[in-house]
Amino acid sequence: NAGVTQTPKFQVLKTGQSMTLQCAQDMNHNSMYWYRQDPGMGLRLIYYSASEGTTDKGEVPNGYNVSRLNKREFSLRLESAAPSQTSVYFCAISIGQGSYNEQFFGPGTRLTVL
Amino acid sequence: DQQVKQNSPSLSVQEGRISILNCDYTNSMFDYFLWYKKYPAEGPTFLISISSIKDKNEDGRFTVFLNKSAKHLSLHIVPSQPGDSAVYFCAATGNQFYFGTGTSLTVIP
Numbered sequence: 001n002a003g004v005t006q007t008p009k010f011q012v013l014k015t016g017q018s019m020t021l022q023c024a025q026d027m028n029h030n031s032m033y034w035y036r037q038d039p040g041m042g043l044r045l046i047y048y049s050a051s052e053g054t055t056d057k058g059e060v061p062n063g064y065n066v067s068r069l070n071k072r073e074f075s076l077r078l079e080s081a082a083p084s085q086t087s088v089y090f091c092a093i094s095i096g097q098g099s100y101n102e103q104f105f106g107p108g109t110r111l112t113v114l
Numbered sequence: 115d116q117q118v119k120q121n122s123p124s125l126s127v128q129e130g131r132i133s134i135l136n137c138d139y140t141n142s143m144f145d146y147f148l149w150y151k152k153y154p155a156e157g158p159t160f161l162i163s164i165s166s167i168k169d170k171n172e173d174g175r176f177t178v179f180l181n182k183s184a185k186h187l188s189l190h191i192v193p194s195q196p197g198d199s200a201v202y203f204c205a206a207t208g209n210q211f212y213f214g215t216g217t218s219l220t221v222i223p
Contacts, residue, residue, distance in 0.1 A: 004157075033211075035213075040123070040215055041215060042116075042118075042120075042203060042213045042214050042215040042216055043158070043203060043205075043213040044213075045210060045211065048210065058210065090157050090158070092157075100146050100163075100165060101146075101207070102148060102160045102163065103148075103150075103158075103160070103205070103211055104160070105157030105158050105159070106157050107155075107156060107157050108155070108156070108157050
């Protein structure tokens, strides 16, 4: 997964704690995405950013906030973590042109909320 | 409502045989379809894609078929190898990406 890095790799939180998941890309692409992966649910889009300074909600945005401060970085924040947010979180960038583009994923962050 | 569905959560195949993974979608506006492969503790990686103007695309052992009238696509792996054991996600694009729930493929040596 060279090109998209995520930190941390693992995290355990208690209910109500906050944290920020970091994502950085060195591939100079505009669009960045945050997904969560849950058993039996596939990959679901939380938020995305089409370009620096813009963000939009995806399928499951509740309980999350995002920040796209520059072209390289896109962070996902949990203000008050809940057990339902236990999941594996993937950051992705979009590679290609127009409709014919691929998502290129980072290695993921495994989050457990107790 | 799930716009991209993979109805088989798991599939086991003997090494050397064909693996067929299936995917159905509901939105006729989707115009690009992709398959991703995911190993444990790694992010999904792109495998193969097909645009809606084609009905078949091949890349080595992997072939994707698209039946637009049935809103169905499939991934064929021939011959299957133990290293193909992974979770496979299909995806479709419209204004954003929509992923299926995944099929876990096990190739038995």
